[in-house]
Amino acid sequence: ETLQVALGRRSYPIHIGGGLLEQAEELLRPLGVGRWVIVCDDTVAALYGAPLARRTGWPLVTFPAGEGSKSLEEYDRLCRRLVQLGLTRSDGIVALGGGVTGDLAGFAAATLLRGVALVQAPTTLLAQVDSAVGGKTGLDLPEGKNLLGCFYQPRMVLADTVCLATLPRRQLACGMAEVIKYGCIADEELLTRLEQQEPDWPRIIRRCLACKAALVAQDERDEGPRRLLNFGHTFGHAMEALGGGRYTHGECVAAGMMEMLRWQTAHGSDQTAMLARLGALLERYDLPRKLDDLPEAAWRQYLLRDKKRSGGEMTIAVLERPGHGVLWSVTPEELLEETRWM
Template identity: 45%
Template structure:
């Protein structure tokens, strides 16, 4: 049996573990062997992931004595809607879900968010096992208990907190990801390094890491913050570094812009906003750009010619107006002062936001 890394996560309702290693999809039965579940399991995944890994996961569950019903969804953010959740509900009910039926979310962040929301709300909550298959989902979406779906007005506007029974991150699944998907996940890893692990930023710059180690180190940053603030009442807001910009950019492109790419641009913009506010040295903006380029991420809109011309600043500002990270009507931004030191600011002058957007939309 291959070794894996296990990281405990404590939260108000108890605790769970995040298991990180190679081949974990073949051993799911071992992680569900505590006898607390009924023997009808529901595997929620998308069409692409199903073709690669659903058989392995279903076989592992069947080895543990589970009857498995697969719910296979169309892939992509466009399907992260209440209508898709309704379809999941109907399949769960039709096939005999009860309060102790485990729901396994196998896929990237969209599957994790959507299936997690279904698990949080069907029968007022059933056990959830997250099995992220993308780097982005491993280091971000599957940790912390946040689930949700999109509305036409914005991303993740309907959601719930749902802490999983366990998270299994099988790093072998990263081998089948396109380069741009790996890059998208690295954006969140760079974000975590900027928030609380300057040494991780050095490791990424040097390019010397194994996937289990990189995922574990990135996840550890998020675990530490989420444990301090499980319901996003304070410090957890730091994890939104770059995301006020990122979510607005995704919205104005109708989600054609990948989340990880949007986060990369958001990190550059957040650092530039820090420069505009006199809190960040220009050298940090240059370093962030260099690290992002090292892992094949965009730092200007021109790096993504397939998306066409950049959006209008006015449209991005309008999209920011629906951001759920507002407090008392004020947009809040996380600013990186230096690696390992970030802080929250409100009441930011509009000209500062415009200058930060110009850094990523106008280019150099």
């Protein structure tokens, strides 16, 4: 299963399927890159990095697993290791792992020697349906997540669905929230499949990435239609920040999508039927409909402060009908006024 992200000279293929890592050498050969270095966290190194390094002879550079590694310290360590390995401008980096690896290794690839070739080889469901495609890379600062970064498109994406078998249940659910989001904004048939069938991963991932690839091709820098992908993220981000690591990104997006439908319902766009449908789907995939111990007043306050700072109108993603998202422009006051939407 192959998709293409259409970005002119920077277009790239997305390969999706079981066992792709076994064929990595052949798949990457046409890119004409000198030497590859594999970058992954220590958990993924043990599972997939070391076997890949053994098969290919490519060197492996690892870092500690977890969000904490999206730091300047880990970036510094990684870049220096790559330089010590003798990486040149005609070589490349394989970012093998979840979203943390994609962001960290992607940022290193974008900046080291003013840019070396990058292949995203995502191993979590979240990374396979979302972060590996689209070119966003970056690091966190103590002041907040993803404050440092740039757009840097990979030369290829290799989503090997075999990797999903070792993913902890909660990580899988985290990615499912994004899958459900794609169904909501762009693919009603995907919603129906998720309601009726056991997941067929290559197929699900292909449908999600077809949506993302199209939006990225239209709006690489996230200034227009790509913002549809933020459905559930407006409230979700505030919940995630306030949760302080208690909730996964996906859990916050799940609760954030429900919250947005409640908000729409209170603002002249009745989503009662969709709320029931989404609620049932989230339950089926071990995701919360509400984060009970996060006081609504708290994340509302947080969001208001955040949005006031950026000032003026803001764009939010809402649903017009199942499988069709649209962008609305609202003021922070409209979004957060005390209404019946609880």
